[in-house]
Amino acid sequence: xxxxxxxxxxxxLLTFFVAVSIDxxxxxxxxxxxxxxxxxxxxxxxxxxxxxRSYYIRAFQLDLPLWQQxxxxxxxxxxxxxxxxxxxxxxxxxxxxxxxxxxxxxLLLPAIVLSWLAGNRVGAMAARVRWLDNTILPLGYxxxxxxxxxxxxxxxxxxGNVAGLFPIAxxxxxxxxxxxxxxxxxxxxxxxxxxFLSLFLVMFGGWAIGMRNMIIYELESDYSRYLESLGTxxxxxxxxxxxxxxxxxxxxxxxxxxxxxxxALATEIVFAYPGIGYLILQGVQNQDYFLIQGCFLFIIIxxxxxxxxxxxxxxxxxxxTRLGMTGE
Amino acid sequence: MDTERPRRxxxxxxxxxxxxxxLRIGLGILFFFVLFALIGPLLTSNDPNAYVGPxxxxxxxxxxxxxxxxxxxxxSQFAHGLRSTFIVGxxxxxxxxxxxxxxxxxxxxxxxxVDEILNMFTNIVLIIPTLAVLIxxxxxxxxxxxxxxxxxxxLTAWPWAARAIRAQTFSLRVREFVDLARMSGRSTLRILLxxxxxxxxxxxxxVFILQFGGAILNAATLDFIGLGPTQGMSLGLMMNNxxxxxxxxxxxxxxxxxxxxxxxxxxxxxxxxxxGLDEVFNPKLxxx
Numbered sequence: 001x002x003x004x005x006x007x008x009x010x011x012x013l014l015t016f017f018v019a020v021s022i023d024x025x026x027x028x029x030x031x032x033x034x035x036x037x038x039x040x041x042x043x044x045x046x047x048x049x050x051x052x053r054s055y056y057i058r059a060f061q062l063d064l065p066l067w068q069q070x071x072x073x074x075x076x077x078x079x080x081x082x083x084x085x086x087x088x089x090x091x092x093x094x095x096x097x098x099x100x101x102x103x104x105x106x107l108l109l110p111a112i113v114l115s116w117l118a119g120n121r122v123g124a125m126a127a128r129v130r131w132l133d134n135t136i137l138p139l140g141y142x143x144x145x146x147x148x149x150x151x152x153x154x155x156x157x158x159x160g161n162v163a164g165l166f167p168i169a170x171x172x173x174x175x176x177x178x179x180x181x182x183x184x185x186x187x188x189x190x191x192x193x194x195x196f197l198s199l200f201l202v203m204f205g206g207w208a209i210g211m212r213n214m215i216i217y218e219l220e221s222d223y224s225r226y227l228e229s230l231g232t233x234x235x236x237x238x239x240x241x242x243x244x245x246x247x248x249x250x251x252x253x254x255x256x257x258x259x260x261x262x263x264a265l266a267t268e269i270v271f272a273y274p275g276i277g278y279l280i281l282q283g284v285q286n287q288d289y290f291l292i293q294g295c296f297l298f299i300i301i302x303x304x305x306x307x308x309x310x311x312x313x314x315x316x317x318x319x320x321t322r323l324g325m326t327g328e
Numbered sequence: 329m330d331t332e333r334p335r336r337x338x339x340x341x342x343x344x345x346x347x348x349x350x351l352r353i354g355l356g357i358l359f360f361f362v363l364f365a366l367i368g369p370l371l372t373s374n375d376p377n378a379y380v381g382p383x384x385x386x387x388x389x390x391x392x393x394x395x396x397x398x399x400x401x402x403x404s405q406f407a408h409g410l411r412s413t414f415i416v417g418x419x420x421x422x423x424x425x426x427x428x429x430x431x432x433x434x435x436x437x438x439x440x441x442v443d444e445i446l447n448m449f450t451n452i453v454l455i456i457p458t459l460a461v462l463i464x465x466x467x468x469x470x471x472x473x474x475x476x477x478x479x480x481x482x483l484t485a486w487p488w489a490a491r492a493i494r495a496q497t498f499s500l501r502v503r504e505f506v507d508l509a510r511m512s513g514r515s516t517l518r519i520l521l522x523x524x525x526x527x528x529x530x531x532x533x534x535v536f537i538l539q540f541g542g543a544i545l546n547a548a549t550l551d552f553i554g555l556g557p558t559q560g561m562s563l564g565l566m567m568n569n570x571x572x573x574x575x576x577x578x579x580x581x582x583x584x585x586x587x588x589x590x591x592x593x594x595x596x597x598x599x600x601x602x603x604g605l606d607e608v609f610n611p612k613l614x615x616x
Contacts, residue, residue, distance in 0.1 A: 030468040145596030150588025258457030
């Protein structure tokens with residue numbers, strides 16, 4: 001078990017290293033000078049441009065040798081210093097992102113966990129009930145093929161704009177300030193529901209199809225046939241099949257994290273939900289490069305942490321990894 | 329080798345391919361949209377970005393899909409956007425498949441240290457969320473075209489394909505015919521191209537279809553965030569504009585719905601085709 005987790009941890013550390021290096025490399029080695037581009041877009045007076053240029057050169061530390069820049073980048077990172085936002089000047093990027101992260105977790109965690117659980121249940125059921133299979137399978141394919149933001153747009157338009165049941169922007173009403181009370185909590189849930197639902201539905205489709213196919217595969221395998229020939233009750237065989245089919249679904253969860261995070265970013269933009277996706281949109285529109293880079297790092301760290309948690313769950317669920325019987 | 333056998337295999341493949349309902353449905357939808365992308369833009373003389381009509385009009389005889397808040401022709405945007413969607417799919421999916429095949433073949437065939445290093449590299453790129461990388465690359469590119477966008481999408485999408493093909497290569501490289509080719513002194517490249525790759529042609533087709541769909545979805549998300557092509561039109565960009573200019577609040581469904589519906593239909597058709605092809609190639613999965 002130690003070896004298995006250790007190997008994974010090594011890959012995650014390397015991945016983090018590569019990601020931070022990408023974050024450092026891209027502003028410095030993209031064709032064209034980002035500093036000049038940023039200055040050109042502000043179209044300030046000549047003297048103001050000079051001040052801003054010297055600020056950017058100091059901020060990116062372009063006056064230092066490259067290796068020094070790189071080391072400083074890492075040490076700043078460990079101090080939580082991700083630069084200053086130009087969009088919400090002079091707030092530090094770290095603070096801005098810290099305020100957004102709770103909204104992301106509030107949206108993503110329930111959507112991922114619930115869609116995974118529900119998808120697995122319904123997918124397993126579809127494998128044995130013909131009419132369910134005939135409805136769930138096409139529906140699942142339509143849902144997984146749907147771009148996240150489009151389902152969000154459709155739901156916002158149909159349930160928000162036409163039916164008027166749900167608000168279509170923000171995490172809470174403009175009239176209230178965030179505080180701890182039942183009224184605020186209800187308001188927040190009311191705003192949370194549509195973004196959650198659209199994420200849930202797209203994810204659900206993928207899990208249901210995956211589970212359905214895995215269960216059928218397991219029921220065709222030798223151990224199921226053997227149990228069948230012994231006269232084991234069908235419900236018990238199903239139970240074993242379900243357990244075995246869970247494992248690839250857990251691995252799938254880890255592999256799908258990146259896509260799901262991307263989907264959440266797009267969904268937040270549709271609903272102007274103040275998470276990291278919304279920050280990225282603001283960063284793009286306001287050419288706030290530090291903010292975009294900071295968001296990138298937060299997403300990477302989040303995905304790596306989630307991967308590691310899934311690995312631990314996998315070790316708990318699959319005894320073979322504990323005994324060192326599988327390498328990957 | 330007699331020439332009779334390959335022909336028989338091919339006609340058998342065609343027989344099952346044409347009989348497969350999923351494949352027929354998927355191909356039908358895809359064909360419809362390809363035709364639309366080819367012919368659609370010719371049916372209108374309106375430039376997708378030009379201000380040609382009245383503001384925020386619902387669909388009418390003159391403007392089939394209505395107009396935007398600024399009086400742009402939504403039909404023209406849609407038809408041109410569809411073209412870029414297929415371009416992104418072809419190039420992005422093609423590049424992704426190509427890199428995946430190369431890395432997977434070499435890692436799987438060579439094994440040992442080469443495999444160890446390539447596999448480590450693949451795992452690292454696999455974990456990094458593709459879209460996050462694309463976002464910071466695109467943010468720092470001042471001029472973005474559809475071609476560069478597709479290229480970057482392909483460059484970040486290959487890892488799962490590489491892993492899948494590596495596993496396939498592993499199982500093929502110990503077969504007798506590969507041993508024979510090796511003993512006869514063929515070069516590694518020749519063996520990979522003439523002995524191993526042809527034996528997973530069906531598999532490569534499936535990989536390409538999935539990469540094609542993935543590239544389309546990635547491009548749509550990237551465009552939607554506002555990091556799409558700086559010139560031209562795409563379906564993601566249409567949705568981006570629609571959201572930024574309050575099409576949602578104004579209830580302009582004709583601007584909001586068509587672009588994403590087309591993407592969902594195309595990608596859905598690709599997935600269904602994939603399942604159908606899987607059944608055609610793998611007799612075990614065929615419905616009796």
